[in-house]
């Protein structure tokens with residue numbers, strides 16, 4: 630990071646609740662292929678430091694999965710603006726702290742926001758003052774205990790699955806990254822469960838194919854590929 634000043638924009642709040650399901654097919658259409666058979670973009674922000682595979686947390690695994698998807702050329706990464714969107718993903722992951730929230734919430738971002746522009750990629754995005762990953766929601770809890778209250782699915786992905794966790798992260802990323810016209814990829818959902826479900830549906834409609842293919846790739850392979858990608862300088866600057 631080079632320098633970072635806070636620029637207060639709003640006190641928006643984004644609750645994210647995941648319950649509905651939807652899926653559409655997407656199609657990859659790019660050329661560059663690495664030895665593992667995965668299509669790559671030319672450059673991506675370097676991955677955050679990660680421990681040995683055996684010590685990866687569920688959050689770190691979900692990050693690695695998301696990094697893998699966004700660093701390749703596919704319909705999902707295109708939706709997020711390409712591998713440059715990893716700048717925003719890296720910041721979000723670095724911000725996340727565990728919390729105890731309503732069981733419907735996977736991740737909650739709240740508080741004031743600041744605008745960030747990646748000096749390396751030109752990607753403009755925002756960050757919320759606070760980002761919490763819910764220990765009591767679908768990111769971590771499954772419905773495998775009779776005594777436990779029902780944890781909502783994430784789209785059509787069961788709670789506490791590899792697929793659900795990636796869908797949760799990508800949903801949040803959609804609140805941070807802008808379209809070329811300046812709007813955010815996903816509208817704020819605040820405490821509106823309906824809009825939140827629509828946002829999750831949108832993410833899965835675009836990224837469902839990549840998410841469903843994750844089981845074909847080990848975390849070891851993802852990490853190896855991430856380390857071999859040509860990296861860009863991930864320095865960021867804040868705009869007023």
Ligand SMILES: [Zn+2]
Pocket residue numbers: 643644645646800801804817818825828
């Ligand atoms: Zn949301």
